[in-house]
Amino acid sequence: MPETPKMFSKILIANRGEVSLRVLRCCQEMGIKTVVVHSTADSDSMPVRLADESVCIGGETPKESYLNMRSIMSAAEVTSSDAVHPGVGFLSENPDFVKMTIDHGFEFIGPSPEHVQLMGNKITAKATMQGLGIPTIPGSKEIIDSEADAVKQAASIGFPILIKASSGGGGKGMKIAYNENEVLQAYRLARAEAKANFGNDQVYMEKYLKAPRHIEFQIIADKLGHVVLLGERDCSIQRNHQKIWEEAPAPAITEKQREKVGGLLARAIKKLKYVGVGTIEMLLEDDKFYFMEMNTRLQVEHAITEMVTGIDIVKEQIRVAAGFPLSFAQKDVVLKGHSIECRINAEDPKTFFPSPGTITYYHPAGGPGVRIDSHIYSGYTVPSYYDSLIGKLVVYGDTRSECLSRVRRALQEYVVEGIATTIPLHVNLTNAADIISGKYSIHWLANNLDVVLGNKKGE
Numbered sequence: 410m411p412e413t414p415k416m417f418s419k420i421l422i423a424n425r426g427e428v429s430l431r432v433l434r435c436c437q438e439m440g441i442k443t444v445v446v447h448s449t450a451d452s453d454s455m456p457v458r459l460a461d462e463s464v465c466i467g468g469e470t471p472k473e474s475y476l477n478m479r480s481i482m483s484a485a486e487v488t489s490s491d492a493v494h495p496g497v498g499f500l501s502e503n504p505d506f507v508k509m510t511i512d513h514g515f516e517f518i519g520p521s522p523e524h525v526q527l528m529g530n531k532i533t534a535k536a537t538m539q540g541l542g543i544p545t546i547p548g549s550k551e552i553i554d555s556e557a558d559a560v561k562q563a564a565s566i567g568f569p570i571l572i573k574a575s576s577g578g579g580g581k582g583m584k585i586a587y588n589e590n591e592v593l594q595a596y597r598l599a600r601a602e603a604k605a606n607f608g609n610d611q612v613y614m615e616k617y618l619k620a621p622r623h624i625e626f627q628i629i630a631d632k633l634g635h636v637v638l639l640g641e642r643d644c645s646i647q648r649n650h651q652k653i654w655e656e657a658p659a660p661a662i663t664e665k666q667r668e669k670v671g672g673l674l675a676r677a678i679k680k681l682k683y684v685g686v687g688t689i690e691m692l693l694e695d696d697k698f699y700f701m702e703m704n705t706r707l708q709v710e711h712a713i714t715e716m717v718t719g720i721d722i723v724k725e726q727i728r729v730a731a732g733f734p735l736s737f738a739q740k741d742v743v744l745k746g747h748s749i750e751c752r753i754n755a756e757d758p759k760t761f762f763p764s765p766g767t768i769t770y771y772h773p774a775g776g777p778g779v780r781i782d783s784h785i786y787s788g789y790t791v792p793s794y795y796d797s798l799i800g801k802l803v804v805y806g807d808t809r810s811e812c813l814s815r816v817r818r819a820l821q822e823y824v825v826e827g828i829a830t831t832i833p834l835h836v837n838l839t840n841a842a843d844i845i846s847g848k849y850s851i852h853w854l855a856n857n858l859d860v861v862l863g864n865k866k867g868e
């Protein structure tokens with residue numbers, strides 16, 4: 410007999426910035442006590458101020474603090490926490506951290522270490538999903554471990570080809586070859602880069618899709634075997650693999666496509682006995698979907714899915730980790746309206762250089778359909794040690810057009826002084842013809858920098 414689940418009394422949040430605050434707010438609403446761990450650079454952060462307890466776990470660099478597993482375990486132990494929420498980035502997809510958390514007697518708010526490991530290896534992830542009937546990009550079945558094999562496989566796949574690192578993600582260790590003369594160099598470079606970045610030089614090969622869209626499906630699964638799809642997001646507007654602007658639902662797909670692909674994915678996830686929130690990243694080209702990667706954590710852009718489903722994804726994530734069933738079934742999930750997220754980064758909007766420093770004045774936008782998830786405040790100093798995300802402007806509208814108008818209006822209201830931010834870049838995006846029409850691929854931003862930098866009107 411399964412035990413009756415018991416909600417956590419205290420959760421340790423092993424992260425920082427806006428996501429730490431997002432999880433903290435959820436815990437407070439659920440009546441769960443919070444422990445926020447922080448580096449010496451984050452002692453005066455908003456999540457630290459709002460938490461029931463906080464523990465300094467190390468120095469400014471991520472390695473000393475947010476990646477310091479032992480220090481985080483000690484903090485969980487001395488505060489008698491029940492569970493650890495890893496947030497996004499840092500240790501959230503590290504199977505050793507998941508194992509360590511469980512071995513110390515805490516619940517990990519996320520999937521099993523086996524699932525995290527399976528999806529962390531892109532070759533095993535792809536083979537698994539293919540075995541479950543998910544379409545994948547044509548390519549090598551296995552690791553390519555010789556130059557002769559690289560040449561042979563490339564010829565059989567057909568050019569252009571893309572070589573990817575098995576431990577990759579984020580685009581590191583990816584090399585394109587447009588013809589047979591480029592294969593060997595691409596292969597050598599991909600292996601060297603993979604080795605340098607991940608300490609693992611295993612690579613594989615795929616047909617290179619020239620201008621796909623990045624569409625990701627949000628799923629959530631409980632320990633009783635229920636799997637529910639929460640629709641999808643288009644995250645094609647990105648720069649150097651950093652997402653900048655995301656939309657839900659994806660403007661380029663039909664209800665029929667959503668149901669077909671979404672159904673396939675939900676059934677695959679159920680067969681895998683996956684538990685927790687997850688995102689299945691797909692590429693869409695010429696009306697065909699292909700599996701790319703699965704992220705086994707909460708994502709920054711989860712909020713736009715919350716806006717169009719009315720579901721608190723973090724709350725459900727915590728509930729399923731504690732062993733409760735999902736509080737809704739697939740038939741209860743109805744996508745309504747449209748949502749857009751603008752990532753507000755502490756970056757120069759023309760050079761994209763980081764712009765840390767003190768915020769001298771802060772006035773967040775408000776009004777109908779506007780949600781801002783941000784840890785910043787007037788007088789806050791953005792440290793230089795971490796990624797540059799300082800907030801998310803998350804907007805809802807009954808239609809995509811109303812949503813866009815609200816994004817434009819909210820950006821006019823939003824004031825952050827003392828540091829440079831990407832707010833002006835988003836203003837230009839909202840006025841670009843291809844953004845207004847919703848016709849863009851993963852290369853749109855790189856190909857339209859003159860529009861985004863305000864040097865050219867987007868019409």
Ligand code: MV4
Nearest residue numbers: 546571578579580615616617618623647702851
């Ligand atoms: C691809 C691709 C085209 N063809 N695979 C980027 C990072 C990693 N997650 C996989 N990525 C890609 N894989 C094939 N066979 C293009 C990309 C890609 C990309 C994907 C999604 C969002 C932005 C991107 C930017 C550049 C390349």
